[in-house]
Amino acid sequence: MRILLVGEYSRLHNSLKEGLEALQHEVTIIGTGDNFKKYPVDYCIFPKYFLQNRILILLNKILFRIFKLDLQLAEKGIRFWLFLPKLKNYDVVQLINSNAIETYPFFSKYLLKKLFNQNKKSFLLVCGEDTPIIDFMLKDQLKYSILTPYLNDSNLKSEYWFSLKYVQKNYRDLFNFISLNVSQLIVSDLDYKIPLPEKILIPNPVNTNKISFDNLVISEKIIIFIGINKSSYIKKGTHFFEKALAIIAQKYSDKIEIISVENIPYNEYINLYNKAHILLDQLYSYDQGYNALEAMAKGKVVFTGAETEFIDYYNLTEKVCINAIPDVDYLVRELSLLIENPEEIIAMGKRARLFIKKEHDYINIAQKYMDVWNRN
Known part of the structure; x- marks a missing residue:
């Protein structure tokens, strides 16, 4: 055709x-x-x-x-x-x-x-x-x-x-x-x-043949990535992420590195988040958008839409990403749990990749x- x-x-x-x-x-x-x-x-x-x-x-x-x-x-x-x-x-x-x-x-x-x-x-x-x-x-x-x-x-x-x-x-x-x-x-x-x-x-x-998966390795600091699009800043709830990151940066200054970028071409965006362990995508959603799916295919832990409707639709029994909601205290708690339990970052990254291969090939x-x- x-x-x-x-x-x-x-x-x-x-x-x-x-x-x-x-x-x-x-x-x-x-x-x-x-x-x-x-x-x-x-x-x-x-x-x-x-x-x-x-x-x-x-x-x-x-x-x-x-x-x-x-x-x-x-x-x-x-x-x-x-x-x-x-x-x-x-x-x-x-x-x-x-x-x-x-x-x-x-x-x-x-x-x-x-x-x-x-x-x-x-x-x-x-x-x-x-x-x-x-x-x-x-x-x-x-x-x-x-x-x-x-x-x-x-x-x-x-x-x-x-x-x-x-x-x-x-x-x-x-x-x-x-x-x-x-x-x-x-x-x-x-x-x-x-x-x-x-x-x-x-x-x-999602073309997982083009998106390489490498098991996450946490040797020194946990790297958190946030890509900011000014035109959708409010709609994606980016300010909630920024407030949570400010608290996390003080709480775990010796354990994390934060990468923040704004309005950059797709290829640069992808390259910059390659070394990240955690990606902050968006709030106010029930399912994942495209950026989140590609990051999950790389084995990143993504904060994005993962509401009950999503869990039920795909019959999930384990988390493949973190449901992000407009609540700074909640975001701080979820980030803290991951930083204090880095083995869960690695495990969730593997589950994310498997989920993408199964449902989004x-x-x-x-x-x-x-x-x-x-x-x-």
């Missing part, structure tokens, strides 16, 4: 591509590479003129301030439009998000209508913030979600513009248009299955996608 994957935010589509290629399918990815993360894509729609040219960046800022026009959005759409003649005769098109092209919603609808018409089946993958997910979270029915800080303090609205745009009429119309034109919606983990219980869950694919997951695509 010929498969076109539209958008890339986490390396999910790259790992899926590798699994599909192992099954002898032809796969193409088109996307921006997600800005500073620089994920690989085959056709790049990164808006280099309005993000890399100083004069055009200034012009864009002026136009946005006066007319609310964002020309980098327009550039992404134009670049996608220029690729349209090459995006034909695919058996499957899969969007990673309703806003996968990352342009103005009206322009996305125009481009997607052409894309859908010149290919066979189309699918939408819900693996992040999208209209039905934000709708559900705004109801505040869960004990917490990424919207919890905003729901507790409406003054944070400006920090949530990216999330809340999905419930604006233009983005809602885009989502509804796509929903009517795709064969199926697929969700990637329990954070999206809970709001959309009727949809098919296919776990994130990229070839098995690629076959699950094929099964859904073929029967819809």
Whole structure:
């Protein structure tokens, strides 16, 4: 089969591509590479003129301030439009998000209508913030979600513009248009299955052939890694981790080393956390996101989403990661237990790797996608 994957935010589509290629399918990815993360894509729609040219960046800022026009959005759409003649005769098109092209919603609808018409089946993958997910979270029915800080303090609205745009009429119309034109919606983990219980869950694919596992060795200090993304700082609860680390740094100054990085490309990020034993990923989630899964595949102990729903879904009897919640005292206790019992760090790292190989193997997951695509 010929498969076109539209958008890339986490390396999910790259790992899926590798699994599909192992099954002898032809796969193409088109996307921006997600800005500073620089994920690989085959056709790049990164808006280099309005993000890399100083004069055009200034012009864009002026136009946005006066007319609310964002020309980098327009550039992404134009670049996608220029690729349209090459995006034909695919058996499957899969969007990673309703806003996968990352342009103005009206322009996305125009481009997607052409894309859908010149290919066979189309699918939408819900693996992040999208209209039905934000709708559900705004109801505040869960004990917490990424919207919890905003729901507790409406003054944070400006920090949530990216999330809340999905419930604006233009983005809602885009989502509804796509929903009517795709064969199926697929969700990637329990954070999206809970709001959309009727949809098919296919776990994130992880290529463990590319991610080496080395048994953790703790010879001197225990290394704790935190990667900070300023655009999702509040949504990921990073400030809770930072407060916990400040306490841990004083309590165990002679036993730990802390590595903290901010907004760096994916390849640099991976290399920097390679020597870590513990990785602090995110709060407010029920299942693991992509960064957490890759770290678990390396045998790291990851603080991330691992709620009861996750434990029950996978029938786990032992911890494969640490459930991170927005409670500094809890985070300090969990970190202290690991620092004082380093053998558990090593044991959990091994369990994490086995879990990823069992539930997230990229070839098995690629076959699950094929099964859904073929029967819809």
